[in-house]
Amino acid sequence: MSTSAESRVRLVALVAGVVSVLAALAFPFAPVTRPVVTYAWPSSSAPTAAAIPMLPYQPESLDLSVAASSARAVPRGTVLFSTAPLTPDPLAEPLQGLTVRVSDDGALAVTSGGRTFEPVPLPAGSLTVSSTISATTLSADGREVERADGDVRPAVAGAFTGAPTSAGLEFSAVGDTRFQTTASGWKTALGVVAVLAFLVALGAVWWSRRRARDVSSAAMLTLDVTNAATTGRRWLADLGVVGGLLLWQVIGPLTVDDGYIAGIVRSLGQNGQVGTVFRWLNSPETPFGWFYEVLALIAGVDPAPFWLRLPATMLGIVGWFLLTRSVLPRLGVPRMPLLAGVVYLAWWLPYDLGVRPEPWVLVGSALVFVLVERAVERSSAVALIGALAIAGFTLAVTPTGLMAFVPLLVAVSSLWRLLDRTTVVVGIAALGLTLVLVYADQTWASVLDSVGIRTLVGGDRPWTDEYVRYASLLTVGDAEGNLGRRAPVLLLVLAFAALLFGARDKLVGSGRRVVLVTLLSLVTLAFTPTKWTHHFGAFAILGTATTLLALDAWRRSAVSYRRASVGVAVVAGVSGLTLAGYNQWHWISSYAITWSTLSPQLGGVRFADAVLVLGAVVAVWFAVRALRTPRDPDVQRQHGRTADTRRRVAPALAIGVVVLVVAVEVLSFARTAVQRRDSYTLASDSIASLSGGSCGIADRLQVERDPLTGLLPADGPGPLPTTGPGGPSMAGADLPGWRGPGVTTGWFRLPGPDTASYPPGEEPGPPGPVVVTLTGPVAGGDVVAELRDSSGEVTRVPLDEGATQFSASASVDAPRSRDLRLDPALSADHTAIRLVSAPDTPASQGFSVPRIARLVAWNDVLPPGTPAAVDWPGAFLFPCTPFSTLRDSVAALPGWRVSTDARSEADSGYISYTATQGGPWTTARALVRQVRYPVYLPGLPLTDIASLERWVPTVPLVAPEVTSREVEQSGFATPGPLSIGES
Numbered sequence: 001m002s003t004s005a006e007s008r009v010r011l012v013a014l015v016a017g018v019v020s021v022l023a024a025l026a027f028p029f030a031p032v033t034r035p036v037v038t039y040a041w042p043s044s045s046a047p048t049a050a051a052i053p054m055l056p057y058q059p060e061s062l063d064l065s066v067a068a069s070s071a072r073a074v075p076r077g078t079v080l081f082s083t084a085p086l087t088p089d090p091l092a093e094p095l096q097g098l099t100v101r102v103s104d105d106g107a108l109a110v111t112s113g114g115r116t117f118e119p120v121p122l123p124a125g126s127l128t129v130s131s132t133i134s135a136t137t138l139s140a141d142g143r144e145v146e147r148a149d150g151d152v153r154p155a156v157a158g159a160f161t162g163a164p165t166s167a168g169l170e171f172s173a174v175g176d177t178r179f180q181t182t183a184s185g186w187k188t189a190l191g192v193v194a195v196l197a198f199l200v201a202l203g204a205v206w207w208s209r210r211r212a213r214d215v216s217s218a219a220m221l222t223l224d225v226t227n228a229a230t231t232g233r234r235w236l237a238d239l240g241v242v243g244g245l246l247l248w249q250v251i252g253p254l255t256v257d258d259g260y261i262a263g264i265v266r267s268l269g270q271n272g273q274v275g276t277v278f279r280w281l282n283s284p285e286t287p288f289g290w291f292y293e294v295l296a297l298i299a300g301v302d303p304a305p306f307w308l309r310l311p312a313t314m315l316g317i318v319g320w321f322l323l324t325r326s327v328l329p330r331l332g333v334p335r336m337p338l339l340a341g342v343v344y345l346a347w348w349l350p351y352d353l354g355v356r357p358e359p360w361v362l363v364g365s366a367l368v369f370v371l372v373e374r375a376v377e378r379s380s381a382v383a384l385i386g387a388l389a390i391a392g393f394t395l396a397v398t399p400t401g402l403m404a405f406v407p408l409l410v411a412v413s414s415l416w417r418l419l420d421r422t423t424v425v426v427g428i429a430a431l432g433l434t435l436v437l438v439y440a441d442q443t444w445a446s447v448l449d450s451v452g453i454r455t456l457v458g459g460d461r462p463w464t465d466e467y468v469r470y471a472s473l474l475t476v477g478d479a480e481g482n483l484g485r486r487a488p489v490l491l492l493v494l495a496f497a498a499l500l501f502g503a504r505d506k507l508v509g510s511g512r513r514v515v516l517v518t519l520l521s522l523v524t525l526a527f528t529p530t531k532w533t534h535h536f537g538a539f540a541i542l543g544t545a546t547t548l549l550a551l552d553a554w555r556r557s558a559v560s561y562r563r564a565s566v567g568v569a570v571v572a573g574v575s576g577l578t579l580a581g582y583n584q585w586h587w588i589s590s591y592a593i594t595w596s597t598l599s600p601q602l603g604g605v606r607f608a609d610a611v612l613v614l615g616a617v618v619a620v621w622f623a624v625r626a627l628r629t630p631r632d633p634d635v636q637r638q639h640g641r642t643a644d645t646r647r648r649v650a651p652a653l654a655i656g657v658v659v660l661v662v663a664v665e666v667l668s669f670a671r672t673a674v675q676r677r678d679s680y681t682l683a684s685d686s687i688a689s690l691s692g693g694s695c696g697i698a699d700r701l702q703v704e705r706d707p708l709t710g711l712l713p714a715d716g717p718g719p720l721p722t723t724g725p726g727g728p729s730m731a732g733a734d735l736p737g738w739r740g741p742g743v744t745t746g747w748f749r750l751p752g753p754d755t756a757s758y759p760p761g762e763e764p765g766p767p768g769p770v771v772v773t774l775t776g777p778v779a780g781g782d783v784v785a786e787l788r789d790s791s792g793e794v795t796r797v798p799l800d801e802g803a804t805q806f807s808a809s810a811s812v813d814a815p816r817s818r819d820l821r822l823d824p825a826l827s828a829d830h831t832a833i834r835l836v837s838a839p840d841t842p843a844s845q846g847f848s849v850p851r852i853a854r855l856v857a858w859n860d861v862l863p864p865g866t867p868a869a870v871d872w873p874g875a876f877l878f879p880c881t882p883f884s885t886l887r888d889s890v891a892a893l894p895g896w897r898v899s900t901d902a903r904s905e906a907d908s909g910y911i912s913y914t915a916t917q918g919g920p921w922t923t924a925r926a927l928v929r930q931v932r933y934p935v936y937l938p939g940l941p942l943t944d945i946a947s948l949e950r951w952v953p954t955v956p957l958v959a960p961e962v963t964s965r966e967v968e969q970s971g972f973a974t975p976g977p978l979s980i981g982e983s
Contacts, residue, residue: 175889351537572615718746
């Protein structure tokens with residue numbers, strides 16, 4: 001190419017790059033359209049209340065008109081109008097709504113958003129209330145009489161009146177739809193221009209440099225298959241890793257956020273935005289989370305767990321081939337494919353299966369590293385530009401993606417020589433594409449508002465709290481620090497120690513860079529807003545590469561007896577720390593898993609203790625030899641075979657522990673999949689999905705729909721049970737029972753082992769657990785179950801021991817009804833049961849007649865396709881239960897709520913119903929009372945596996961009148977700061 005032609009091509013690249021940059025910079029501020037939705041009540045003169053559970057809780061603006069005639073027609077003290085229920089469920093979070101009440105002196109008392117106004121004398125015509133983010137005003141007969149500057153807008157759950165008729169009342173509210181935006185034609189055009197101009201610029205850069213051997217950059221993403229001989233061991237490793245990943249796809253566990261992300265993905269289409277669904281007022285996930293769109297495509301076809309986890313497995317396979325074909329060949333390490341496979345699986349298995357973003361980050365960061373290495377090796381500007389683009393896309397996945405920029409930082413001195421005016425501009429254009437991805441359907445202002453609500457609600461941690469991540473990793477009994485999660489991270493720590501204290505001089509070029517990239521990437525984790533251990537999943541490639549480098553460097557270094565002694569001692573200590581963790585996983589994945597509640601052991605001997613003792617013995621032996629062996633280098637070199645042994649002991653111990661951990665993970669889940677095939681596991685769910693479709697755990701769950709049908713018959717005289725308010729109740733039924741101290745009930749006959757625990761007409765099955773419903777204080781042991789066998793011998797079982805207890809409310813200390821289940825073996829071995837309350841039992845303690853649960857299928861109670869408020873801890877496993885919509889600034893009122901067990905509900909699920917957490921269903925929850933139905937899972941009769949609650953409106957509700965229109969606004973427009981109010 002001539003110089004003039006090359007100059008013209010470079011000019012094209014420069015101009016196209018500038019155009020792409022300008023279009024990308026303008027993109028967040030381009031116009032969008034959004035709906036303006038108005039809700040009006042009453043729709044008729046009927047006094048029926050209207051459900052308008054707003055989200056955000058405050059409308060953009062509202063207007064209320066109260067006719068004086070309506071105030072004169074009601075008794076003093078009557079609430080003429082309220083945006084919060086007049087008789088709410090006491091367990092629902094109170095709302096600071098708008099209330100207009102006739103005071104004792106006949107004036108109108110108004111409160112709004114926690115602000116109380118001076119009473120307004122009854123006007124001749126009407127009182128009007130207008131509220132916006134800037135001010136709330138009260139006007140009598142058109143004249144302003146009260147004003148509160150600032151934001152005192154009320155929370156709106158609906159429209160209610162204590163008057164016998166709604167005549168004289170007129171209410172309207174404009175919903176806040178700031179996040180429900182759609183790109184305008186101008187915005188779409190800017191995005192297209194930014195992308196096309198970048199592609200032109202990139203093509204021009206490639207064309208202009210092809211003579212400088214940059215033509216090889218056309219294959220810059222091609223795997224380096226030719227860099228290593230296709231040996232049998234390598235293909236065996238490929239088969240083992242790919243097979244292991246596919247097996248794990250079927251049997252592997254849940255992650256803590258699978259339900260959270262599944263809710264976001266499954267609600268994406270119906271809500272009009274990529275909202276957080278469970279908290280933060282359903283504000284968008286932007287500037288992160290574009291990968292949700294990919295998962296949403298899958299969920300639109302089949303949202304079952306197997307299919308939603310498939311992208312992670314595919315990314316795991318891609319990551320393996322990137323590691324073995326593009327990363328490791330550059331490091332100069334010997335061919336260790338089997339060892340690489342074990343270490344890679346040690347990272348992948350505990351961290352990366354599921355729908356979390358770490359698999360996307362580990363592939364993105366590895367691609368950036370490979371492209372940067374190619375840019376350094378071949379002076380390739382195209383590879384550098386590609387690395388910048390992928391780094392930007394990776395960061396847009398999740399904050400952890402910041403690590404994708406680390407390879408660029410580490411190699412900056414080598415990359416500097418590639419920079420010229422054109423490369424800089426096109427590189428900026430590559431980063432600019434991230435803006436197009438992030439702001440595809442949001443604006444500059446809406447993203448700032450989204451970030452603002454997260455700041456308001458909180459939950460993020462500063463970088464100074466990074467130690468919390470490592471503390472969780474080392475906390476025994478915490479799934480965040482289970483056996484599997486400890487192993488690869490602690491092995492990486494050992495690798496860093498080996499490189500730093502014994503083999504750093506062996507690192508050059510790419511090897512040195514990959515170690516620095518891994519180390520600095522760990523530093524970038526400090527800038528993630530949360531401090532969970534699952535972020536370590538992004539290190540599967542970099543962590544494996546660094547570990548193999550350290551093993552090779554240690555193998556090639558001179559290891560004296562003294563160094564061997566220290567090395568073995570350190571490895572033994574770290575290995576013991578690893579094996580001290582439990583094989584514990586999140587929620588249902590931990591049930592029936594070997595060693596889920598204790599560290600691995602056999603015959604009462606813990607593996608952690610055994611490896612520590614073994615390591616100590618070997619370390620002492622090496623130390624003794626160090627004292628007896630001359631320090632003369634010539635003498636030490638004479639012991640070649642001994643030196644080789646010294647080098648191998650510490651690495652062999654470390655790798656042995658990793659192999660053991662991987663085996664424990666895989667075999668324990670495989671064993672559970674086989675042994676519990678008649679119950680529910682992720683394996684049974686996956687097989688059902690592959691064989692025709694699955695509704696997840698709902699296909700296996702059973703519900704006690706009517707507890708009255710299972711009451712045990714009396715088998716002897718005793719005090720008669722009573723029913724009444726405040727007594728035991730379950731599934732909407734008041735159960736007969738007793739209350740207070742000193743009660744000894746009569747005997748109740750237990751079913752024999754052949755008696756069915758299912759409704760009449762269904763095929764008999766084994767008896768279910770004996771169930772007693774309690775109400776009142778949660779702590780205790782004040783009530784005892786006495787079970788009598790055929791010989792007359794009595795066994796006493798306190799109802800807080802030997803039974804599984806669960807709470808019927810969102811708060812574990814609320815004095816609500818709760819069931820206690822006794823092992824079915826007790827009913828099989830005994831013929832009768834009675835209950836005895838101690839003399840010091842609180843008077844408020846109530847307990848029901850014992851019963852055997854009569855169960856029906858979950859899908860008969862909550863048929864597939866029935867919308868519900870599904871709490872995030874378990875949402876992943878209910879793919880056939882759609883989420884209620886959160887659209888047009890209201891949360892549609894569902895008829896049901898689905899959650900996990902009571903403690904998970906209390907610890908986590910509550911956020912969706914709590915204003916301080918920005919819970920999207922807070923206003924909807926205020927409209928209902930919850931009626932709980934006991935839930936059972938075959939194979940785990942004593943486990944409170946899930947929660948099903950019917951939402952019953954506290955008063956009859958109708959829909960308001962709704963009008964909607966589309967408006968166009970700039971990317972700078974915002975109604976103002978969001979508010980969550982005060983509970």
